[in-house]
Amino acid sequence: xxxxxxxxxxxxNNDSYKSSELIIGGAAQAHQxxxxxxxxxVRDPNKSRRIEQTRNHLPRNTRAIASSTNNPELSAITITxxxxxxxxxxxxxxxxxxxxxxxxxxxLIIGDGSFGMVYKAKLxxxxxxxxxxxxxxxxxGFREFRAEMETLGKIQHPNIVKMLGYCSTDCDRVLMYEFxxxxxxxxxxxxxxxxSDMSESMPWMPLDWATRIKIVKGVxxxxxxxxxxxxxxxxxxxxxxxILLNANFEAYIADFGLARRIQxxxxxxxxxVAGTMGYMPPEYIDGxxxxxxxxxxxxxxxxxxEIVTARRPNFPFTGEDGREIRLVNxxxxxxxxxxxxxxxxxxLSRDGLxxxxxxxxxxxxxxxxxxxxxxxxxxKEVVQILDGILTI
Numbered sequence: 001x002x003x004x005x006x007x008x009x010x011x012x013n014n015d016s017y018k019s020s021e022l023i024i025g026g027a028a029q030a031h032q033x034x035x036x037x038x039x040x041x042v043r044d045p046n047k048s049r050r051i052e053q054t055r056n057h058l059p060r061n062t063r064a065i066a067s068s069t070n071n072p073e074l075s076a077i078t079i080t081x082x083x084x085x086x087x088x089x090x091x092x093x094x095x096x097x098x099x100x101x102x103x104x105x106x107x108l109i110i111g112d113g114s115f116g117m118v119y120k121a122k123l124x125x126x127x128x129x130x131x132x133x134x135x136x137x138x139x140x141g142f143r144e145f146r147a148e149m150e151t152l153g154k155i156q157h158p159n160i161v162k163m164l165g166y167c168s169t170d171c172d173r174v175l176m177y178e179f180x181x182x183x184x185x186x187x188x189x190x191x192x193x194x195x196s197d198m199s200e201s202m203p204w205m206p207l208d209w210a211t212r213i214k215i216v217k218g219v220x221x222x223x224x225x226x227x228x229x230x231x232x233x234x235x236x237x238x239x240x241x242x243i244l245l246n247a248n249f250e251a252y253i254a255d256f257g258l259a260r261r262i263q264x265x266x267x268x269x270x271x272x273v274a275g276t277m278g279y280m281p282p283e284y285i286d287g288x289x290x291x292x293x294x295x296x297x298x299x300x301x302x303x304x305x306e307i308v309t310a311r312r313p314n315f316p317f318t319g320e321d322g323r324e325i326r327l328v329n330x331x332x333x334x335x336x337x338x339x340x341x342x343x344x345x346x347x348l349s350r351d352g353l354x355x356x357x358x359x360x361x362x363x364x365x366x367x368x369x370x371x372x373x374x375x376x377x378x379x380k381e382v383v384q385i386l387d388g389i390l391t392i
Contacts, residue, residue, distance in 0.1 A: 080093070080094045080167055080168065080169045081146075081167070081168050081169075082094065082165065082166065082167040082168070083149065083150075083153070083165050083166055084164060084165035084176075085153035085154070085162075085163060085164060085165055086162070086164045086165070089123075089125075089127070089164060089165065090125065092123070092164075092165055092167065092176060093167065094167040094169065094172065094174065096123060096124060097121065097131055097167055097174055097176065099124075100121035100122055100123050100124075100129075100131070101119040101120075101121045101131055104117070104119060104133055105119075108120050108121065110130065110183070111130075111184065111241070111255075113132055113242070113254075113255040115134055115135050116132050116133050116134040116135050117132070117133055118130055118131070118132045118255075119131045119132075119133070120179065121176075128179045129164060129176050129177065129178065129179050130161075130176070130177040130178070130179045130180070131174060131175070131176055131177075132174065132175040132176075132177065132255075133172065133173075133174050134172075134173040134174070134175065136171075142168065145168065145173065146168075148259075149163070149166050149175070151231070151233070152233075152256055152259070153165070155226075155233075157221075157222055157225045157226075158218075158221075158250070159218040159219065159221050159222035159225075159250070159251055159252055159253060160222045160225070160226070160252060160253045161177050161178060161180060161244060161252045161253065161254040162177065162178045163175065163176070163177055163256075164176045164177060164178060177254070180244035180245065180246050180252050180254070181246060181247055182244070182245040182246060182247060182249065183244065183245065184240065184241045184242070184243060184244055184245070184254075185215060185240045185241070185243040185244070185245060185251070185307070186239075186240040186241040186243075187204075188204070188207055188245065189207070189240055189306065189307065189310050189345075190310065190312075191204040206345070206347035206348060206349075207249070207348075208348070208349060209348060209349070209352070209353055209357075211249045212307050212308065212348075213390050213391075214249065214250065214251070215243065215245070215249065215250075215251040215307065216251075216303075216304055216307060216386065216390075217383070217386050217387070217390070218250055218251030218252075219238070219243055219251050219253060219300060219303065220300065220379060220382050220383045220386055221383055222251070222252070222253040223235065223238070223253065223296055223297075223300060223379045224378075224379035224380045224382070224383045226253075226296075227293040227296070227378065227379050227380070228379075228380055232293060233256075233259055234259065234291050234292065234293055234295065234296055235253065235256065235259050235296050235299075236259060236275055236291060236295065236296065237255060237259075237275050237276060237279075237299075238253070238279060238296055238299035238300055238303055239276050239278075239279045239299065239303065239313075239314075240303060240306055240307075242254050242255040243303070275295075275299065276314055277314050278302065278312070278313030278314030278315070278326065278327065279298075279299040279302045279303065279313055279314065280298075280299070281294075281295045281298035281299065281373060282298075282371050283295070283373050292373070293378065293379070294373045294374075294376045294378075295373070296379070297368050297376040297377065297378070297379060297382070298368065298369055298370070298373070298376060300368050300379070300382070301364075301365045301366065301367070301368025301369030301370075301376075302327065302328060302365075302369050304361070304364065304365035304368065304369075305327055305328065305331055305362075305365050305366075305369065306327065308343070308344060308345065308348075308358070308361060308362070308365070309327070309331070309343050309344065309345055310345035310346075310347065310348075311327050311330075312327070313326065313327040313328070317330070319333075328369055331343060331362070331365075331366070332366065335362055335366060340355065340358050340359050340362055341355055341358060343362070344358060357389075357390060360389045360390065361390065364382070364385055364386065364389070364390075368382060
């Protein structure tokens, strides 16, 4: 991982992201040495200095130095830390990300993730990336933020969007991900091409059965990987708009804005309701403070139901009795009546579609979306069940 610190002197008339850069590399420097180097950079912004530090001893006190000094030049300094997790990328500055997104232009928005907008950006190298600018209410302590970014930066799985790096200042935090070209699953289930940038380059078409199964298996594999890490990660917001599709319609889990790690035997305790209504497990709605991996299993089960029915879980619809009903409740009633084929997306071709596979599909989905959190299977088991029953 490469880390850099950008230094910006607000007493200059230069643009806020036209900054000198301190690259973190090898052995720690003393406090006074950092002060002297900061002063030299401020006096001559065209000169840069290198601070050598180990990867495990990042300059955690640098911002405090800039804010606590009585020197009027130093007190006007803003320091930006950035890191890249991909060796193919050069160090990325906040200045370059601002330029690549045209100062985070609304015209380049490609998604609205948890706690921030996502932008399509073209770096100076020509590489296309997705850039997420976190909203201020998503900010946390910087040490915790850095630790979580380093954890997510280490994730390597073919069904999880790769984090490429981040930039952080006192007022802005920006995450950088690989760009997945075909957009979200949500766009392909509901034909949102008229309201997105898909319409010109990728005309909408309904997903066939084999593609839907491939997507389901990909999401399951990604979740199983996260849940079985040495320090498991809970996503907490699995939904169609957080599943991205590449050129071959392979699934990538995205948007880890609500993700949390489980340290040792301790479960993550949250005072906030996490997730999206319709996908959220009932125990979260009832106020359960503990976030567990089986919460993701429930959301995955709901996603499976959405993929086969093309009905939004978070939008209630009118049932046969004229009353509003949510997706899981409606499907539960239809399953009891064995009306499986009636629930299948009307845009899904019936050619070669086996009712026996549809029945098994609903059985697995409802097993995951069980209201009893203790009855839900772990994702590793779900992957095995899917591989043994559903073929592509």
